[in-house]
């Protein structure tokens with residue numbers, strides 16, 4: 001391959017994917033057909049608990065985040081696992097077609113899963129839109145915008161006496177004076193060298 005970095009020029013967004021019992025932040029979402037019930041493709045890491053949930057659910061929702069989204073939503077859905085916390089307890093949601101959608105978003109699409117494709121790292125789920133609505137006409141947050149602004153978006157009140165380290169790839173924050181040598185980002189898997197002090 002001459003230069004794989006060209007893929008960074010693909011425009012992606014910031015979304016919360018939810019299903020029964022969990023959800024997570026996703027950036028790889030695409031409308032891949034037209035018609036009355038367009039198809040949506042969304043890709044989720046296999047190590048992600050939401051991937052497991054989707055394999056036993058038949059529906060998911062995509063809530064589209066705006067530039068003005070409360071960053072707590074990104075922290076809750078991006079840097080935690082639904083294995084450990086109930087993400088819906090910390091976030092205002094509305095149940096549509098039995099799925100929780102994020103109130104603090106630009107709107108949502110409810111999709112019925114019709115197919116999926118696996119590779120080594122990810123599963124691409126294909127869903128047919130069965131319901132959708134717009135909550136507000138504001139600018140969506142692109143993945144590029146998030147990457148550029150993640151430090152200010154995720155600004156934290158550092159706990160007393162602890163250093164906050166930010167993952168320069170995904171924005172995950174680690175607290176502690178030193179990062180252990182064998183540490184890997186729990187969200188994106190990169191080593192400690194890619195963390196810097198906030």
Ligand code: FE
Nearest residue numbers: 167170185188
């Ligand atoms: Fe990371």
